Amino acid sequence: MNILMALSQLEVTGAEVYATTAGDELTQRGHNVFYVSDTLTKPHQGPFFKLRFNKRSIPRRFWHVGYLVYLIKKHNIQLVHAHSRASSWSCHLACKLTGTPMVTTVHGRQPVHASRKKFHAMGDKALPVCEAIRDQLHNDLGVSLDSMIVSRNGIETTQFTHQAAPNNNKPVITIIGRLTGPKGELCYRLLNECLDSNKYHIQVVTGSKVETRFEPFQSTITFTGYTDDVPSMLAQSDLVIGAGRVAMESLLCGRPTLAIGEASCIGIVDTNNIAKAMASNFGDIGPKDLDIDFSLIAKQVELGLSAAHCEQPVSQLVRQNYDLNNIVNQLEQTYQTIYVEKIQREMPIIMYHRFIKDDSEKGVHGTYMHVDMLEKHFKLLKRMKFETLTFKDLADNGLIRRLDADKRYIIITVDDGYQDNYELLLPLLKKYNFKAVVYCVTGENFNRWDVEVPSNPEKQVTLMSAEQIKQMHDSGLVEIAGHTMTHPRLDQLSVEQQRSEIVENKAQLESLINDSLTSFAYPFGDHNQDSKELAQELGYQFAVATNQGPLAMHQDPFAIRRIAIFPKTDVFGLWRKVRGNYTFRKAKR
Template identity: 30%
Template sequence: MRILHVLSAEFFAGSVAYAVQLAEAHRAQGHQVWMLSESDQLPTGATQVVAPISNRRYAQRLRNARFIRQLVRQENIDVVHAHARAASWVSYFALRGIKIPLVSTVHGRQHLHASTSLFDIYGDKVIAICGNLREHLVTEVKMAASKIVEIPNGVNFGAAPKLNEELRMRNEELSSGNSSFLILNSSLTQPLRVAFIGRFNGGKGERAAALLQQVFPELLREFPQLRVALIGGELEQLPAAGKTALEQLQGEFGERVEVVGFTKDVPGWLARTALVIGAGRVAIEALGAGRSVLALGEASYEGLVTDDTFAAAAASNFGDISAQVASPAVDWAAILEDAQAFLQAPQPVTAELQQRVRVHYDLATVATRVLEVYREARMRKAAPDFIPVLMYHKIPDAPLETKHKIYVTKENFEKHLAYFQKQKLTPITFADYLKFANGELPLAQFPARPIILTFDDGYTDNYTNLLPLMQQYGYRGVMYLLGDFEVRHNQWDLAADPTEPRSEIMDLAQKRAFVAAGWEIGAHTMSHLRLTTLPPSEAAQEIQRSKAELEATLQTQIVSFAYPYGDSNDTVKKAVREAGFTLGVSTDTGGMHLEDDRMQVFRINMFPNESASSLFKKTSTWYRKYYRWKRKK
């Protein structure tokens, strides 16, 4: 995929760090990435382009929008990802009228402007980095909840530090003595250190100034071996009161007050720090490194992060974001008390919490989830309405005596094909759909009226009747087959009702003919069992083995799965996803749009006596809404 990130930060803020790490993760996965920002010195191998995106004068904004539009066309960009409001604004106007989706990551609370209500400037999908931010966007910004997805900032943690368990054990040994705090660092000979890590401008700067005035003096006096480190950029922008307090501390405590400023060795400082005070990315990286954190951000103070408080702290991005408008006032006495309590009786980060943080914020996982958002945004742009997915089974020469009515005669099926052709409906496969979603094909080529024709079980009449007719009309479909090639008739129907007619299933050569004709093959379990009635482990085996057997025997990629009887639940859907399927197709249930839930795609039953009016209804983009209204499903 060809991805353009648009940034409007004038300094290396957390949003920039997020975008850079995301770009590097996607580049490592083989995607091409461009970064449009104020600088061409970002630490990334992506192609860097410079533009004054943060300049909010309307004339410059319009020039920026024209520049982005030109860049998108010149580089055949598949998706634009904006970070911050100014970037979303210019990207929104740049992409108007063209089939390129805009995804915005919102990193903080948004100011309400007239343009917010007049124009949905955030684009097709919005990523909120924490729960509080999602709530803010829905309740205060009045953004549609359906377009928001919560994905945290991704962090590349690297290997987990090996020293944490040793330090934890030593702490337990010495916790009853006054010297217990001395061993919280990477070496027993290193001094105890508390570090504030973050920016020194804006709200973060005000927090740093207050710490210098109301917390650090008392800590330095109470703990003679304590050092306090100030780590971050823009130290010269520290508020005046903070600079005065810093000078006083340096005069009183000398080298015990360490003014580090900007450094590329944050991991090294984390390893030498017992207690980190910070929010957002700082807190995430510290916890992932096994460092204890007092979560203090621009919005709130969340206290010491523990296994019990992690969820609430993460929802606020560790104090940076409130869900509702609230006073940013902080009880500094409480922070001092918490810091004193920690230094007197340290509570090292548990292995469970460290692993929890590393899993939740894992960069590779986040990057994969963001790619899913890109793909969804592309397909909602390509096909904003419901795509009819029709479900057929048998295509016999003559009507069958069966109560199930899951057949359409050869004669009637040809009428269906003639109708599709007359209505300029274009049959595609799910594999075709995914090529557009993944950026392998441009959205401009996506058919105006797509339709997906699916066929379950692989009956012999599919080879004798269906395949020739589809080839005659130049159509391809999706054939859902069983993974057990020894199943040669509808034994599941006969087991339930011996009076049902026996219907033969294709042999291997006949199935291979569909692959040769360019059809998509999907999996339908090994032997047509009802998955929701099986133990989860058995259901997972049916799903996994069917994919493996079909791919190995037919030498084709399997991307979609059809639930037998259309029956699924959350456990079964999870097993389908974990087996490596991209789509799961159901019957009579599913979202209003294919992208609402790729693991439960709504399919439409086709019956023996479909008329022109029923074909019109079932192939209309409004049919899914009609069905939900009529059937309440």
């Protein structure tokens, strides 16, 4: 996807670190990430455009909106991700004008006034970084809980490993954070009221200019300036004082950590208060700002210095909840949901069964397609500039890649594995260089499930041989996939019967093609929760149904909708079904 990260800042902030860290991971995953902000200090991948969001006069704001519209159109931006109040206000209007999906990560408490209550300006989804912000948005500004998802700060956890306790002659206490705004006031009071520089070696790590009020401390306290090597700084510290990202990184290194921020003092983080710490972004967010009893800080400092490390379960919990890979996975899920729901389009997945050469091969049920019409379908897909994917492609590259800018993707699926798939479909796939997914039944030689039915029996049709299935796979154009042994209605079977049908079919196909299977199709589209859980448990990454499941396929990879193609689906009918909004229009009927 083409993603625009929008910030408003004049110095390094946690929002910038979050945006660029997540942005770089998104870039590594194949997305194109652009940045727009007043300044951008942290090294990053992707183009940066300077825009003075902090200049907030009415004419300036109109200019901001106009420039954002220009960037969105010029770079075909598919989603805007804002990270501050000033940028989100302008982005909200620009996205309204262009119809672009938008999310806003909310890093701190929001001002409460009448206009803010009426005009949230957060786009399609708000992503508060902790529960305290979510609750404030809901209680004070009336933002609905349905329009929010808690999305924590992502950390490259592999860069922060458990550190041995330092062997300092004098305990080293490290304070990390800005010296401006509320954090600057907090730091000043800690130095002035709580920390004894005769007992401790105190160092302040900051990228901010040291203001005049801090000058009296410079003879006894070290102001190190900004550092890129945070792990080394943490490793030499007996106690780290900070909030938000600082506290998380310190705990990942196993350092005793005093979580104190703009709102509250959590205290030394342990298993008893870790949930409270996470909910408040480690003291940065609370019901009101700077609600701290500074007379208690000295005891907390001594408590922290009495331990060589923080508790191991605390480090593990932080690693689990703030791991960058997990957070960006969540972001990609959110991006997909917002994008698909906003534009009301999804990659089409079409479903064929068997193919015929003349009318004598027609069946009783509408599960056939004349090969001449199939070729007309393929010609239309070529004219519409579709590229075919398989589920293995999605497994290798990520579901979100189906939404790549300037691309039109489609998945062609074919159920049951009839012999005509080899004789008629494969030559056309080769001719048009298309791929397809063929779901094969392996416990039958013909379509017994349709033939041996007392009412309305189907014509007998031969299934592919083992050698034909292997040749389909070896062509490089066909993903062979699972479809059970005997094509039963799974929702009418016991769990063990379902397991047998799925396991044996998968084992036979994998042995035959000497490759693992990626996707599975429920016979008749019928399934229950047991079917879905079995498919996942047995190693499938995707399972397809027919008309069941969410409209956005990523929301349940084990109940993916497909669009049925019938004998009377002509070229115009196919065009209607593959434009992208067919399932959305059908769901509204």
